[in-house]
Amino acid sequence: MSLTVSTMSSLSTSYKRVVVKLGTSVLTSGGECLDRAHMVELVRQMARLKRGGCEVILVTSGAIAAGREHLGQPSLPNNVASKQMLAAVGQSHLIQQWEHLFNLYGMHVGQMLLTRADLDDRERYLNAKDTLHALLNFGIVPIVNENDAVATAEIKVGDNDNLSALVAMLADADKLILLTDQQGLFTADPRSNPQAELISEVNRITDELRKLAGGSGSNLGTGGMATKLQAADVAQRAGIPVAIAAGHSEGVIERLVLGESVGTRFCADAQPLDARKQWLLAAPSSAGSVTVDEGAVRALVDKGSSLLPKGIVALSGSFQRGATIDICNHSGRIIGRGIARYDGASLAKILGCHSDQIEQHLGFSYGTVAVHRNDLVIL
Numbered sequence: 001m002s003l004t005v006s007t008m009s010s011l012s013t014s015y016k017r018v019v020v021k022l023g024t025s026v027l028t029s030g031g032e033c034l035d036r037a038h039m040v041e042l043v044r045q046m047a048r049l050k051r052g053g054c055e056v057i058l059v060t061s062g063a064i065a066a067g068r069e070h071l072g073q074p075s076l077p078n079n080v081a082s083k084q085m086l087a088a089v090g091q092s093h094l095i096q097q098w099e100h101l102f103n104l105y106g107m108h109v110g111q112m113l114l115t116r117a118d119l120d121d122r123e124r125y126l127n128a129k130d131t132l133h134a135l136l137n138f139g140i141v142p143i144v145n146e147n148d149a150v151a152t153a154e155i156k157v158g159d160n161d162n163l164s165a166l167v168a169m170l171a172d173a174d175k176l177i178l179l180t181d182q183q184g185l186f187t188a189d190p191r192s193n194p195q196a197e198l199i200s201e202v203n204r205i206t207d208e209l210r211k212l213a214g215g216s217g218s219n220l221g222t223g224g225m226a227t228k229l230q231a232a233d234v235a236q237r238a239g240i241p242v243a244i245a246a247g248h249s250e251g252v253i254e255r256l257v258l259g260e261s262v263g264t265r266f267c268a269d270a271q272p273l274d275a276r277k278q279w280l281l282a283a284p285s286s287a288g289s290v291t292v293d294e295g296a297v298r299a300l301v302d303k304g305s306s307l308l309p310k311g312i313v314a315l316s317g318s319f320q321r322g323a324t325i326d327i328c329n330h331s332g333r334i335i336g337r338g339i340a341r342y343d344g345a346s347l348a349k350i351l352g353c354h355s356d357q358i359e360q361h362l363g364f365s366y367g368t369v370a371v372h373r374n375d376l377v378i379l
């Protein structure tokens with residue numbers, strides 16, 4: 001069978017670029033193998049979208065499931081090495097499937113396997129961005145997954161929900177669609193709470209809402225609703241609206257981009273963070289942390305001020321000037337992340353100091369702030 005683009009109708013939408021994330025639960029339909037019939041249907045919808053002038057980026061899970069399938073569902077220890085081995089086997093089969101299916105619709109695909117380390121420093125982040133945009137400019141569908149085979153705890157994003165939010169930012173997407181095995185976010189995990197109700201719209205992600213979102217109810221998925229909410233939070237703040245919906249609802253991608261209310265919708269923030277702060281929010285792992293006093297918390301959170309050495313009470317990690325550091329409150333909760341204007345050793349000498357004492361303590365000064373508000377994002 002060979003379809004061509006000319007045999008298909010297109011779909012007219014106001015969106016210019018969407019990221020579609022497909023969880024393992026959708027790609028396997030809850031079973032042990034990739035559900036190829038359903039994958040065709042999802043590609044059909046994405047192809048229609050593309051034909052209507054909307055670029056599509058696919059973030060796909062399923063490498064581990066595909067590896068298990070290809071090796072005949074071996075019984076392996078449930079450890080990282082087994083998962084990495086399965087992902088190494090499965091990723092090539094997964095991308096082959098996607099390539100084959102998109103080719104049926106006359107479309108080319110390009111594979112991008114990322115880890116957090118690839119997005120950690122701003123230059124690498126911008127490189128990844130360039131590649132993504134080059135694929136899109138060439139009319140190619142980028143297909144992204146985490147590079148599980150090499151990702152260790154320190155360098156991995158860890159779940160494809162958060163990865164899809166990073167990709168949506170990299171791509172400057174105007175919609176992020178997270179497809180899973182539930183209709184959306186419920187008031188409790190519907191697997192264990194049949195009375196749970198679907199939440200159709202979320203303006204702000206609050207701590208109460210986070211408490212409703214549990215982990216994965218299956219042993220195939222990673223992260224469950226908790227990571228989907230983290231992803232929605234990041235995307236919202238970058239000005240990207242998000243939908244969580246069921247991958248098996250009929251025509252779900254088409255209906256979402258046509259503006260139909262399907263699943264749970266997260267509105268984009270009216271005042272999105274600028275590009276540099278988006279990167280800070282999303283990408284870096286931090287090289288150290290500072291603990292700040294309550295006055296500093298108020299100044300940072302309520303007034304949007306810079307962090308001064310005076311507000312810092314403790315410091316950990318040995319970091320360079322220019323490193324990304326976490327900012328914690330007295331109970332150790334990370335309240336922000338920013339770029340240090342002083343290296344850790346110097347900062348340790350001036351914490352608690354008034355601005356006019358800095359030079360006296362160090363014999364030099366890079367200015368009065370420890371983390372400038374332009375280099376600071378509140379979490």
Ligand SMILES: Nc1ncnc2c1ncn2[C@@H]1O[C@H](COP(=O)(O)OP(=O)(O)O)[C@@H](O)[C@H]1O
Pocket residue numbers: 022023024025026061179180181182184185186187188189190191212213214215216217218220221222223224225226
């Ligand atoms: N409040 C909630 N609403 C909906 N689903 C929830 C909730 N809390 C936990 N879950 C679980 O999250 C699962 C979806 O996440 P996950 O298994 O990681 O799927 P995917 O492979 O699509 O990423 C659901 O099957 C459900 O059991």
Ligand SMILES: N[C@@H](CCC(=O)OP(=O)(O)O)C(=O)O
Pocket residue numbers: 022023024025060061062063064065087145146148158159160161220221222223224
């Ligand atoms: N990168 C892994 C999937 C990780 C993940 O987040 O899975 P899921 O929760 O099903 O989206 C894989 O390809 O198997």
